[in-house]
Amino acid sequence: MTRTDFGPPNYKEMLPPVIKENYGKWKYHERVKPGVLLHVGESGDELYTVRVGSGRLVSTDWIRDICGIAEKFCGGHLRFTSRHNLEFLVSEKEKLEPLIAHLKEEGYAVGGTGHSISNPVHTQGWIHCHTPATDASGIVKAVMDDLFEYFTDWKMPAHCRVSLACCLNMCGAVHCSDIAILGIHRKPPTIDHDIVRSKCEIPNVIAACPTGAIRPDPKAKSLTVTDEKCMYCGNCYTMCPGMPVADPVGDGISIWVGGKISSARTPPKFSRLAIPFLPNNPPRWPEVTDAVRNILETWASHANKHERMGEWIERVGWERFFSLTGIPFSVQLIDDFTLASDTYRSTPAFKW
Amino acid sequence: MTRTDFGPPNYKEMLPPVIKENYGKWKYHERVKPGVLLHVGESGDELYTVRVGSGRLVSTDWIRDICGIAEKFCGGHLRFTSRHNLEFLVSEKEKLEPLIAHLKEEGYAVGGTGHSISNPVHTQGWIHCHTPATDASGIVKAVMDDLFEYFTDWKMPAHCRVSLACCLNMCGAVHCSDIAILGIHRKPPTIDHDIVRSKCEIPNVIAACPTGAIRPDPKAKSLTVTDEKCMYCGNCYTMCPGMPVADPVGDGISIWVGGKISSARTPPKFSRLAIPFLPNNPPRWPEVTDAVRNILETWASHANKHERMGEWIERVGWERFFSLTGIPFSVQLIDDFTLASDTYRSTPAFKW
Amino acid sequence: MTEDSKTPLLDQLEEGPWPSFVTEMKRAGEKNEMAKDLLHQLEKSYKNKIGYWKHGGIVGVRGYGGGVIGRYTELPEEFPAIAEFHTFRVNHPSGWFYTTDKLRQLCDVWDKHGSGLTNMHGATGDIILLGAPTDALQPCFDDLAEIDFDLGGSGSDMRTPSCCVGPGRCEFACVDTLDLLHDITNEFQDELHRPMFPYKSKIKISGCANDCVASVARSDFSVIGTWRDEIRMDPDEVANYADGNMDIQAEVVDLCPTGCIKWEAETKTLTIDNGECNRCMHCINLMPKALRPGKDQGATILVGGKAPIVHGALMAWVIVPFMKMEPPYDDFKDFIRTAWEWWDENGKMRERIGELINRLGMRAFLKAMDLPPVPQMISAPRANPYYFWDPEEVK
Amino acid sequence: MTEDSKTPLLDQLEEGPWPSFVTEMKRAGEKNEMAKDLLHQLEKSYKNKIGYWKHGGIVGVRGYGGGVIGRYTELPEEFPAIAEFHTFRVNHPSGWFYTTDKLRQLCDVWDKHGSGLTNMHGATGDIILLGAPTDALQPCFDDLAEIDFDLGGSGSDMRTPSCCVGPGRCEFACVDTLDLLHDITNEFQDELHRPMFPYKSKIKISGCANDCVASVARSDFSVIGTWRDEIRMDPDEVANYADGNMDIQAEVVDLCPTGCIKWEAETKTLTIDNGECNRCMHCINLMPKALRPGKDQGATILVGGKAPIVHGALMAWVIVPFMKMEPPYDDFKDFIRTAWEWWDENGKMRERIGELINRLGMRAFLKAMDLPPVPQMISAPRANPYYFWDPEEVK
């Protein structure tokens, strides 16, 4: 019998000695410089953290590379962050600068702490998922190449979380990001009746559609889709390969802004639609990188210190967000889903 | 043939000379004292307004009384306000104080301007409507007797609009009032099958129910109601006298707070449920008058200057509203209707 | 209160400083049986905690489809005088201004035909003449017509529109509320008097964002005056307010929702960044002598306000951020007509226009109105990805 | 980039300062056919702007109902090495802490059985081992078990829970996130490994309201550390921050959401009215050396967060304002079990617990959980009158 249900490795065995000794007894931290944190324990012990950007889709070779570095500078300990960055944990101060120098030499990206953008949380895209409307890793690479200075430096009034999901399933906390890049389909599934007949269980496909858009077509022994009811979720495709929703023209990117997770100052907020559609333009998605940079820089140059994207927009108003960014306001942005009426404006007090 | 469609009397013929002359050319106003306004025209002309509380349900004798007063002091002109107060329009300053003295002598209630409570907008109640869950005029009288000092004086940080509606139809802007007193039914209709059979068109009754709670009962040639689906709107009773919803035990009062109409400072707000049920206790509804006074005075003693009820509550938080007023928080206050999820709290940042 | 009073409960409501409707009912009751029976039926309601009215057939006057609310007591044997007790909704003059002559005429007509009891006014704005038997309706209306009082709305029609006092007595008015109201009421007489819509439709007009007629909460079409240029300022008067007992920093500046107004206490200088002002009226309200709305005036039109039946209350939504409002108000009338048409074509029975917009989506409404989407219409863009693309949009 | 490169589009993503996943794919491709085919299929996607994966049957390893995601290329002739390309979700250690030994062991196993490509980590927190053929699954898992790596969740089970770094390296942690995570992951092994629920269920744990693991947005059960007593203050350190380059008035006080914190610049005195503080963390974030969370620590439990499928995204809602969080965490485990039971009994297929609460009403959920309603659960009470009374409540 195989062993089962033994659970994950015990974290206690993974912790470096300085953490074991100061566990739960950290006193304060300082942001030493971009990419470098210092945590000080009640004992007076110091722990430096050097944060390094990661492409997340990495080879075992890369993992061995970073293990080598950690062995050299960190007693063989490292961790990853909730946004998939890599963190080197340095307990001997004298190793800090050599580590940083080594990292820079080897081309690692040090940054992502404090008022910077961090690693965009992202998903599979064309690499491994069956419902994507775009790629994930490629756009992230293009966006981060473009915004690299904001990762390695503190040039923004607050931190800014960029995230990406390649379809409405929104794997990741995309829906509450300062800037969210979301792949969307815009066409109902095309139906390959032969495949439907041969490979799909028609009742299951019908049941899978959340909007009731699919009806049986008994004559054709297949299905029909009421296009106006379809919101392109791809659930039918998951059940039945004869109903793909992906389409090179229909698929692309939407941009959402102003979301937030932390409760610091203001409660968490959902991101809201700012740009309903940009085309897929691999390998560098220039329309997307331009849009993200424009939004980021408009915010960075207008917001107050410590004011997140969503807090800034709430202060100046969405009408000002659109006039300052120059993003055209389009009908797609006006909600017409379940809670729509809560987003309509019931006051003549708005800005021109 | 009768004359039809000739429209309302022309307001131009109703205006006093000072208004005709300064029409659209008023320059500013001053609040002289509670109940008295001064408007000054660009011409320098002055118009004093003396506001008098009205029971709204008045006899022709009362109208003739006030006509007499207006003839004596105001050249035969008067107006009513959007909250059903009476306004005497005085263009000769020397008549102002004699008018006020006369009004006080005759027992009229002068007040309702500025930071005071005004006339509660209200409805028919047991006087003339067929769906009330309570009376209107009686509660208003009881509440205003109790709060009279707040009508004649400026003792509050901002103005406070109290309104009443005797059923969910909410005739009046009850749903956006600082304090709303709302009659509610709490029991599904009782069915008198004989009346249903003899007087009601069953399909129409079924169609009238907004929640689909009514089904035909073909055997009894009558109807049944699925009690759990009924929200006591009385639509069925409107169609069919055999289905009354009113009930001495089921009926009573709910109290709502924090609504607002003007866009001054903050956008309009809906009133929200604070007390789900108080019994009908005529003629003076002491539970209701106590509740209203408690809410009003808690607000008045805690709010900042110019801060309306809803603005205060938003600043301190609903948890504080309940702890300061001592009103128990009950499950009825938690929304479970269409937009419910927008009212749940998605942050650990709240007050104990 | 004598010992054998027949209304011991109501009698208690003759005490206290607030005007007593019971006293009014008694005054009317002295000369009128209907008023007397009404009082006694009400006493019974107070005793038993329940109403005694029922819905009846439709009643009315010749040539009109609405304007009279039918009402019958459940207890005609006990209270025969109010066996039929219908009310008139009489269209009030703009701004509820009256000459006493006019009011006295009205009283005479009502004493002749009805209970002698009224509501001055109803929650929609009408003069409510409270209670007359079926037979009296036509003669009463004929006499009302004689003195130039026409009926208001009821049923599935345009309801009696109303407006704030506006230019009649308020320096803030950015539209001539009284004139606009009178004009459209006359324009839409047919819609007012003959139910023709899926449900009721209300228009209310306020001269500024203070919205003294509560239009945003209770009208399908809310017209609210505003301006597009700059707040007019008289710096000397600003200084006077400061010299008076106003703490301009705390009372004005700190409460400005956009933070666009600044106060320099030393130099007594107030500056407004008008581009960032949302025209909420707060500063103007506090310093009317010093600040005034701009000169390029017009109105914001909001659509969809209503009470909660059946899907919950709605506040009206900005649909036209700015419309000039000058006689003959053609743009506005066209707007209303187009909206009614769309509603009439698409609305279900008892579906207000706001509910229809909610059901079919703002997109469909804007398309029907041929209006461009602008951010002023929303407080925030959608947070969900469920936009249904039109094939036209996908190329 | 040679002229006959087979991946001219992807090659462009090897340039630029951000780490390149293409370089990683090429590195893996040098020793592994799967990685090479993956690269080429991706190039084709880049060219044609479409993906080439399809959903397949269920794959897995013995004794487990989840933890492996099946994947098949639509183009097996063109890319035979990835005809089957399933991924493992491997349960990470709390806080994503590793020794390099452990990681190297993992790399060895993966190089032996799979593509040599990984995600460190997946969006739920697992180690994602990206791509192995069906045959390799069991042997690979056996080797993983050998080095003590167990599978994470997939399908309608409890998904791999995750937590912030917490007491491991953060002075703000009010719960021992790492220990709690490890404990419950072990407690709920069955729920993690054998899909048994209506749909997926996620637990995430953050040590404070900064919520560094984004629990509020993306977990059915969000555990967020907090305190009930007073913020601890070191006045000398406050003064030090002021002497540094922090504008305490502008950066801290003016941004405090409750206005409960005051700064006297002359005396350098900071005072907090803790009764009015909502523990948002802002002031503490800015002055960690001077301010610390209180000592009476525990967690707020929020329920219902999720992505938008099908009714729109939800953020989790406060259900338990405060719960002590100490080993063996029985209260918490009972809470989770009771909630799962209710969900399991009442939930439809593919209905997350937040959607179920929305459908059946908070009232039903609180009743099932035997929890009293408190104002902390809501941001505002209902604005509609549609409460359906229980006959029990009406007497």
Ligand code: SRM
């Ligand atoms: C390492 C990490 C936790 C982990 O377990 O991995 C972490 C670590 C810290 N966070 Fe965080 N946060 C981490 C993800 C997050 C997230 C989650 C996310 O981004 O998906 C959030 C919520 C984001 C949001 O609100 O949208 C988050 C919101 C914060 C905040 C609130 C900022 C705000 O003002 O809104 C603080 C407070 C601050 O920055 O002063 C904070 C503070 C901190 C501190 C200063 C806590 C401490 O004393 O050690 C840590 C260093 C922050 C820094 O980067 O400068 N952390 N932090 C995560 C690093 C992710 C990364 O690689 O970039």
Ligand code: SRM
């Ligand atoms: C691998 C991963 C993305 C990644 O690149 O990291 C992922 C990949 C998939 N997710 Fe996810 N989800 C992943 C984290 C998430 C998250 C984030 C989280 O867990 O914190 C979410 C949002 C939070 C939530 O659960 O609501 C998420 C929300 C979804 C949804 C929408 C669920 C909803 O209720 O709205 C679906 C659709 C579904 O379940 O049918 C979905 C479905 C899928 C499927 C299984 C596609 C499908 O419909 O069959 C994807 C498989 C891709 C593949 O072939 O590898 N995935 N998915 C993440 C899991 C890695 C891990 O175990 O660590």
Ligand code: SRM
């Ligand atoms: C006479 C009347 C208009 C009419 O056509 O009848 C009127 C008249 C004035 N209103 Fe009003 N308002 C009148 C109903 C309203 C309403 C409607 C309602 O209460 O149903 C509102 C909206 C209420 C709400 O927001 O819930 C209203 C919100 C205001 C405001 C905004 C106050 C705020 O800060 O929120 C102002 C500005 C102010 O008070 O400084 C205002 C200001 C004024 C001014 C000062 C305007 C002016 O310059 O003349 C008038 C005297 C106010 C006073 O009473 O001190 N008026 N005012 C109405 C008197 C009703 C009554 O008898 O009490």
Ligand code: SRM
């Ligand atoms: C008389 C009046 C109350 C008062 O005491 O002032 C009144 C009385 C009635 N209203 Fe009303 N409504 C009156 C103003 C309003 C208002 C306020 C307004 O117009 O500004 C509203 C809220 C605004 C709105 O329209 O949404 C209002 C919302 C309703 C509703 C709910 C409509 C909705 O869409 O939610 C109903 C129910 C219905 O139409 O079936 C209703 C129905 C009724 C009926 C006809 C009862 C019925 O279901 O048959 C009442 C007749 C009472 C009677 O026998 O006299 N009444 N009703 C008001 C009309 C007087 C006038 O013409 O001036």
Ligand code: SF4
């Ligand atoms: S977001 Fe959609 S396409 Fe992307 S990994 Fe998740 S389920 Fe797949």
Ligand code: SF4
């Ligand atoms: S894509 Fe989604 S909404 Fe459209 S038919 Fe398929 S299952 Fe239904």
Ligand code: SF4
């Ligand atoms: S609120 Fe209800 S009971 Fe009162 S008058 Fe209006 S419809 Fe009648």
Ligand code: SF4
């Ligand atoms: S009272 Fe309203 S909800 Fe109840 S059965 Fe009658 S019509 Fe339906």
Ligand code: SF4
């Ligand atoms: S709404 Fe404005 S214009 Fe009209 S009365 Fe009120 S303050 Fe004056």
Ligand code: SF4
């Ligand atoms: S009108 Fe309102 S927003 Fe404009 S300056 Fe005055 S207070 Fe500020």
Ligand code: SF4
């Ligand atoms: S959530 Fe709080 S305790 Fe956890 S890492 Fe972030 S700041 Fe520290």
Ligand code: SF4
């Ligand atoms: S934790 Fe937040 S609410 Fe409390 S004092 Fe600090 S900033 Fe203010």
